[in-house]
Amino acid sequence: xxxxxxxxxxxxxxxxxxxxxxxxxxxxxxxxxxxxxxxxxxxxxxxxxxxxxxxxxxxxxxxxxxxxxxxxxxxxxxxxxxxxxxxxxxxxxxxxxxxxxxxxxxxxxxxxxxxxxxxxxxxxxxxxxxxxxxxxxxxxxxxxxxxxxxxxxxxxxxxxxxxxxxxxxxxxxxxxxxxxxxxxxxxxxxxxxxxxxxxxxxxxxxxxxxxxxxxxxxxxxxxxxxxxxxxxxxxxxxxxxxxxxxxxxxxxxxxxxxxxxxxxxxxxxxxxxxxxxxxxxxxxxxxxxxxxxxxxxxxxxxxxxxxxxxxxxxxxxxxxxxx
Ligand code: ES4
Ligand code: ZN
Numbered sequence: 103x104x105x106x107x108x109x110x111x112x113x114x115x116x117x118x119x120x121x122x123x124x125x126x127x128x129x130x131x132x133x134x135x136x137x138x139x140x141x142x143x144x145x146x147x148x149x150x151x152x153x154x155x156x157x158x159x160x161x162x163x164x165x166x167x168x169x170x171x172x173x174x175x176x177x178x179x180x181x182x183x184x185x186x187x188x189x190x191x192x193x194x195x196x197x198x199x200x201x202x203x204x205x206x207x208x209x210x211x212x213x214x215x216x217x218x219x220x221x222x223x224x225x226x227x228x229x230x231x232x233x234x235x236x237x238x239x240x241x242x243x244x245x246x247x248x249x250x251x252x253x254x255x256x257x258x259x260x261x262x263x264x265x266x267x268x269x270x271x272x273x274x275x276x277x278x279x280x281x282x283x284x285x286x287x288x289x290x291x292x293x294x295x296x297x298x299x300x301x302x303x304x305x306x307x308x309x310x311x312x313x314x315x316x317x318x319x320x321x322x323x324x325x326x327x328x329x330x331x332x333x334x335x336x337x338x339x340x341x342x343x344x345x346x347x348x349x350x351x352x353x354x355x356x357x358x359x360x361x362x363x364x365x366x367x368x369x370x371x372x373x374x375x376x377x378x379x380x381x382x383x384x385x386x387x388x389x390x391x392x393x394x395x396x397x398x399x400x401x402x403x404x405x406x407x408x409x410x411x412x413x414x415x416x417x418x419x420x421x422x423x424x425x
Pocket of ligand 1: 117120155162267268295298376377
């Protein structure tokens, strides 16, 4: 059995704010004079017991209040890379939630420049490549998303693409049709969370109305045979996050995760950590957990890693290096 950490990996579904470990959260709280509603690291970690997506999001948005300066975002990004590189990370297309920061008075440019500097240092130190995908919060008014896309004009060259995240049910993709059309017209890549908690219709809508190139999560597609056939035929990458699905109770146990059914249907599945500080593991840990719980073989692990490279927005030369 091979050492899974030596398998070169691309991560395509990673919220940089979800890499904020409790220790760093308290360090930044002290540095910035921000009060966290928890006494210490232990108490914060004890709160990581989620019923569903919303109960996680409430804690996620509360904790990120400690992120205030460009340097904070650089430190956060570097801490993520430092943990992930030993697990085989070679390329990352990371999500960030600008509205969750600008709404607290943090400048958009500080967020983008801070994360960008972390990625630059990561490339210099470890040769990791990657880029930024700006996510719109689907549970906020669509006008805010449109304004955020306008604000991004000053940093257009720093962005790979746009995405859609936060509370899914009741906030279908089609609400963001115009914003996504504008992003596509600017040459940005487009992805969206769909079919995490909401039904397969949301996945179809993300493809047909938003024109997404990848579907984030997408696991609910397993309940729709026609959709599965389409995802396989079009080789749409699904950025699946197995540990997230367990922690947010999308599935009861990892043993019941639909990953094998998606693979068997011929879908271009990838494995990702989503919010590793909250869900119990970084990208290599996700592969390992699948080996232990559902008997992922070495060949399947290699296929998943290959799918991530193929599904990435890296240029052909970089893809060739990673394959
Ligand atoms: C998220 Cl797991 C998940 N789903 C939707 N939105 C998110 N933002 C951060 N993590
Ligand atoms: Zn996510």
